[in-house]
Amino acid sequence: MLKTSDEDVRIIIRDVSKRFVLRHTHSFKETFVALIKRKKLATTFDALHDVDITIREGESVALLGYNGSGKSTLLKLISGVLRPDAGEVLTRGRIAGLIEVGAGFHPDLSGRENIYLNAAILGMSKKEIDERYDDIVEFSEIAQFIDTEVKHYSSGMFVRLAFAVAIHTTLDILLVDEVLAVGDEPFQKKCLDKIRELQSQGKTVVVVSHALDTVASLCSRGVLIEKGRVVFDGDSREAVARMRGK
Amino acid sequence: MSLKPSSGSAEFVHPGASRGLLDVFSHRYLLTLLIRKEVQVRYRGSVLGWLWSYVKPTAQFIVFFLALGVFLRLNATMEMYPIYLFSGLIVINFFNEAFSNGTRSIVDNGSLIKKIYLPREMFPVSSTIVAFVNFLPQLVVTIIVCLVVGWHPEPLQVLGVLVGLVIIAVLATGLGMFFGAINVSFRDSQNFVELIVLIVTWASPVLYPWTTVRDAAPDWLLQIYLTNPVTVAVELFHAGLWYPTTSGSPDLPPDLFAHAALGLAISLAVLALGQFVFRRLEGRFAQDL
Numbered sequence: 001m002l003k004t005s006d007e008d009v010r011i012i013i014r015d016v017s018k019r020f021v022l023r024h025t026h027s028f029k030e031t032f033v034a035l036i037k038r039k040k041l042a043t044t045f046d047a048l049h050d051v052d053i054t055i056r057e058g059e060s061v062a063l064l065g066y067n068g069s070g071k072s073t074l075l076k077l078i079s080g081v082l083r084p085d086a087g088e089v090l091t092r093g094r095i096a097g098l099i100e101v102g103a104g105f106h107p108d109l110s111g112r113e114n115i116y117l118n119a120a121i122l123g124m125s126k127k128e129i130d131e132r133y134d135d136i137v138e139f140s141e142i143a144q145f146i147d148t149e150v151k152h153y154s155s156g157m158f159v160r161l162a163f164a165v166a167i168h169t170t171l172d173i174l175l176v177d178e179v180l181a182v183g184d185e186p187f188q189k190k191c192l193d194k195i196r197e198l199q200s201q202g203k204t205v206v207v208v209s210h211a212l213d214t215v216a217s218l219c220s221r222g223v224l225i226e227k228g229r230v231v232f233d234g235d236s237r238e239a240v241a242r243m244r245g246k
Numbered sequence: 247m248s249l250k251p252s253s254g255s256a257e258f259v260h261p262g263a264s265r266g267l268l269d270v271f272s273h274r275y276l277l278t279l280l281i282r283k284e285v286q287v288r289y290r291g292s293v294l295g296w297l298w299s300y301v302k303p304t305a306q307f308i309v310f311f312l313a314l315g316v317f318l319r320l321n322a323t324m325e326m327y328p329i330y331l332f333s334g335l336i337v338i339n340f341f342n343e344a345f346s347n348g349t350r351s352i353v354d355n356g357s358l359i360k361k362i363y364l365p366r367e368m369f370p371v372s373s374t375i376v377a378f379v380n381f382l383p384q385l386v387v388t389i390i391v392c393l394v395v396g397w398h399p400e401p402l403q404v405l406g407v408l409v410g411l412v413i414i415a416v417l418a419t420g421l422g423m424f425f426g427a428i429n430v431s432f433r434d435s436q437n438f439v440e441l442i443v444l445i446v447t448w449a450s451p452v453l454y455p456w457t458t459v460r461d462a463a464p465d466w467l468l469q470i471y472l473t474n475p476v477t478v479a480v481e482l483f484h485a486g487l488w489y490p491t492t493s494g495s496p497d498l499p500p501d502l503f504a505h506a507a508l509g510l511a512i513s514l515a516v517l518a519l520g521q522f523v524f525r526r527l528e529g530r531f532a533q534d535l
Binding site: 076078079081089091095106122126 | 258276360
C-alpha cells in the first residue's frame with residue numbers, strides 16, 4: 001500500500017467503487033402504478049468496482065475500455081465532479097479537466113469574454129488569464145473573430161477556442177476525455193504536441209480515448225477497464241493489444 | 247506557460263470536497279464573471295434591454311395603484327400611499343427574483359456542474375447578487391422620489407434600510423440553496439417556490455398597511471405575521487423611506503428593531519439550514535442532473 005507521503009505521487013485511487021441508482025419512477029402516479037404491477041422502483045448499476053490505481057508525477061496514463069466500462073466515471077471522480085461511494089480518491093496539485101470542450105461557454109458572449117469566463121471556471125485568477133490571453137488566442141488561430149459572439153462560430157472554431165483555453169490553464173494534472181478527436185488534422189497534431197510539451201514539463205496526464213493508436217503513442221502506461229474493474233495495468237501498447245485481442 | 251512546478255509541495259486533497267459558502271468567497275473573480283455574464287445576457291436580443299427592469303416594476307406599480315389605491319381607496323386613507331406601495335414592492339421583487347432564480351440556478355447550470363468541478367454554491371449566491379443589481383436602480387428611483395417630497399435621511403433610517411437588505415439577501419440565498427438543491431432530484435421544488443412567491447407579496451404589508459392585520463387577526467397570528475423576516479424587511483423600508491415623508495400619524499409596528507434582530511437571526515438560521523441541506527445533496531448533483 002502506498003503512503004500519501006510519497007513525494008512524487010499525484011493521484012491515489014484507493015479501493016474506489018461507484019454505484020449509480022437509476023430511478024424508474026418519477027412521479028407519485030408512476031410509483032403507484034409500479035407498486036401495483038410489482039415492478040422494481042429502481043435498479044442499481046455498478047460503474048466501478050474496487051479500483052486501485054496510483055499515478056505519479058510526470059506519468060501519462062491512458063484509460064482504455066469499451067463504451068460503458070466506467071472510464072469517464074473514473075475521470076469524473078478524479079476531477080471531483082463525482083464522489084466515490086466507497087474508497088477514496090486523493091489528488092495533489094491543480095487539476096485541469098478537458099472533460100468536454102466548451103462546457104461553460106456561453107453562446108451570447110464573445111470569444112474574448114468566454115476565454116475569461118472559462119479560464120476562471122477552470123480555476124485561473126485574473127492575473128494568470130491576462131498573462132496567457134495572447135497565447136490562448138494565438139493557439140486557437142481565430143484572432144479575427146475573437147470579439148464575435150460564440151454562437152456565430154463554426155463547430156471547429158468553437159472547439160479550437162475551448163481547447164486553447166483548457167490547455168493553457170495552470171495545472172499539475174491534465175485530464176482529457178475524448179477531446180483528441182476534435183478539429184482538423186493540423187490542429188489535432190498541434191494539440192498532441194502541446195500535451196507532449198506538458199508531459200516533458202513533468203505534468204501528469206490522464207487520457208480517455210477510443211483513438212487507440214494515438215493514446216498508445218501518447219501514454220506509456222495503459223489501464224484497461226472492463227465492466228468497472230481494472231483488468232490490466234501496464235504498458236500502454238500491451239493494453240491496447242489486449243483490448244483488441246478480445 | 248509556466249515552467250516552474252506550480253504547486254509541487256501541495257497537500258493531498260479529496261477532489262470535490264468543498265468548504266461550502268467559504269469557497270465562494272475564495273473564488274471572487276469567478277463570481278464576478280458569472281454575475282457579469284448573467285447581467286450581460288439577461289436582456290440580450292431585446293430592443294428595450296435593461297429598460298425592462300424599469301418597465302416591469304412600473305407596470306406592476308400602476309396595476310396595484312389603480313386596483314388598491316384608487317378602486318379600494320387606500321390612496322385616500324393612507325398618507326403617501328404611492329411611496330408606501332413602491333418601497334415595499336421593490337423589496338418583495340428583490341426577494342422573489344433572488345429566491346426563484348436561486349432555486350432554478352443549479353438545474354439551469356447543469357451542463358457545467360456535470361462536467362467541471364467548481365463550488366456549486368456559486369450559483370445561488372450569484373443569483374442573489376444579480377437580483378440585487380436588478381433591484382438597485384429601483385431603489386435609486388425610490389430614494390430620489392422620497393428626497394423630492396422632503397425626506398431628510400437620518401442614520402437610523404438608513405441603517406434600517408441596510409439591515410432590511412441584508413435580511414432579504416441572506417434569507418433568499420438560504421432558501422435558494424435549500425430549494426435549489428432539492429430541485430435537482432425533485433422538480434416539484436421549483437413549482438412549490440412559484441407558489442411561495444405568489445403568497446409572499448400578500449403575506450407582508452406591501453399593498454395594505456399592517457394595521458389592518460392588527461385590527462382583524464388575533465394577537466398570536468399578528469405576532470407570527472410580524473416575525474416573518476420578509477415583513478420585517480418591508481417594514482424597515484417603510485420606516486426608513488416612507489414614514490419620514492408622512493406627517494408621522496401612521497403607526498409603525500412595535501419593537502421594530504427587536505424584530506429586525508430576530509429577523510436577521512432567522513435569516514442566518516435559514517442560510518445555515520440551506521447550506522447544510524445543500525452539502526448533503528451536493529454529492530448527487532452531477533449524477534442526477
